[in-house]
Amino acid sequence: MSLERSVEALRYLELFSNLDASGIMSTTVHALHPEDRVAAARILMREKSISGVPIVDADFRLVGLISVSKIIEALADGRLADSVDSVMVRDVISLHAHDTFETILSCFQRFKFGRFPVVEEDGKLVGMITDTDVLSAIIRSFYSVYVHDQRRTMTLGSFSALSKEFENSADFxxxxxxxxxxxxxxxxxRLKVFLQTKGFGESVVRRASVCAYEAEMNVCIHAGGQGSLRAIARNGEIIVRVEDEGPGIENIDLAMKEGWSTATDAIREMGFGAGMGLANIRRFSDHLVIISGKDKPTKLEMIFLAGKE
Ligand SMILES: Nc1ncnc2c1ncn2[C@@H]1O[C@H](COP(=O)(O)OP(=O)(O)OP(=O)(O)O)[C@@H](O)[C@H]1O
Ligand SMILES: [Mg+2]
Known part of the structure; x- marks a missing residue:
């Protein structure tokens, strides 16, 4: 890889810096025991459309892996009735739950396998990561971007994570x-009433208005009370944009954490400041972009898909 390309790659890695193996892996794992027959592995792979089956002991500790190529070999040798133990690979390359996105990518690059088991410190199997899981994680990340202004320029360049629609007009x-x-x-x-009159379903209206409420309250509590709440509601989606004039969020990753709040005691006495607003927004929206930084205005955009319910 050329130096230029690796710099480019590093920029993108920054975008995924809060992803680790536990957030990417599938936790529905189909595993077999060493004494199961090779034929059982073949059936499992076919039924579940998977290309490799992890083999675990009675305590669910990873002891091996059987891949399609091993099955083909066993078929050719007429060994389908043999135990998995006799054909499985024993020195399995596995990942740890806390491995970074970068480690995972380099694992795929180095070993060229289509899947890696994820284990805990004691070797217990907790998930599997396939190339499809990595791709899904990348796509999900693009749907929730929290970027400081500085980081945005570094990672996204001139690409805007915010939708263009608001440049012309808004429906609300x-x-x-x-x-x-x-x-x-x-x-x-008011947004809730507006969305109801537009004919959106109860559930998507609830999600959008709860998130709009959290964002609006944040402007009132943390950003001096001045700002705007706009929405575009068409083609089965609701885009809500809430903007203020600062003082901004210095560390968005921290602010996203449940329970993290800078609210004063007076605010807490009024029942706010549990540090749940942004976490709820992330949970209830289908796409979330937050752009902010120290002494910057905060822009928060959420998209809600009506068809999802
Ligand atoms: N618009 C904003 N401007 C500046 N800081 C903000 C803004 N929105 C959120 N923050 C910062 O992020 C923190 C977390 O926000 P979040 O909405 O999750 O919790 P909270 O508002 O403190 O409590 P809760 O929402 O549960 O009442 C806030 O305490 C504040 O420091
Ligand atoms: Mg809040």
Whole structure:
């Protein structure tokens, strides 16, 4: 790989820096025991459309792996009735639950296998990562990007993670201007009514208005109370954009964590500041982009797909 290409690759790796093996792996694992027959592995692979079966002991510790090529060999030798133990690979290359995205990628690159078992410290099998799992994780990450302004320029260049639609117009506009939390939440209440009149289903309207409420409250509590709440609702999707004028979120990864809050005691006494707002937004939205930074305005865009329910 040329130096230029590796620099480019590093930029993208930064985008995935909060992904580890445990967040990528499939946890529905089909495993067999060493005493099972090779024929059982063949059936399992066919039924589940998988290309390799991990072999575990009675405590679910990984002891081997049987791949399609091993099955083919066994077929040719007429050994389908033999135990898995006699044909499985024993020195399996596996990953640990906390391995980084970079480690996982280099594993695929170095060993050229289509799948890797994921084990805990004691060797217990907890999941499998296939190339499809990696691809899905990449796609999911692109759907939830939390970027500091500086990191955005570094990783995304001129590509904008925000949708272009708002440049022309919006279907719903509400100017957030709240002093002392008096009318806090009014914008999202109005958005809810607007979405209902547009004919969106109950469930997607609930998700969108709960998230809009959390974002609006954050503007009122953490960003001086001035901002805007806009929405575009068409073609089965609702895009909600909430923007304020700062002071911004210094560390978005931290702010996304459940229970992390900078709310004052006075705010907590009013029942806010549990540090759950952004975590809920992430949970209930289908696509989330947050762009912020120290002393920057915060832009938060959420997309809700009506067809998902
Ligand atoms: N628009 C914003 N401007 C500046 N800081 C923000 C903004 N939104 C969130 N934050 C920061 O991120 C932290 C986490 O936000 P989050 O909404 O998850 O929790 P919270 O608002 O503190 O508590 P809760 O939402 O449970 O009432 C906030 O405490 C604040 O420091
Ligand atoms: Mg909040």
């Amino acid at each position: 506009v509400y100017d957030i201007s709240c002093i002392g939390l008096e009318n806090a939440g009014e914008g999202s209440a």
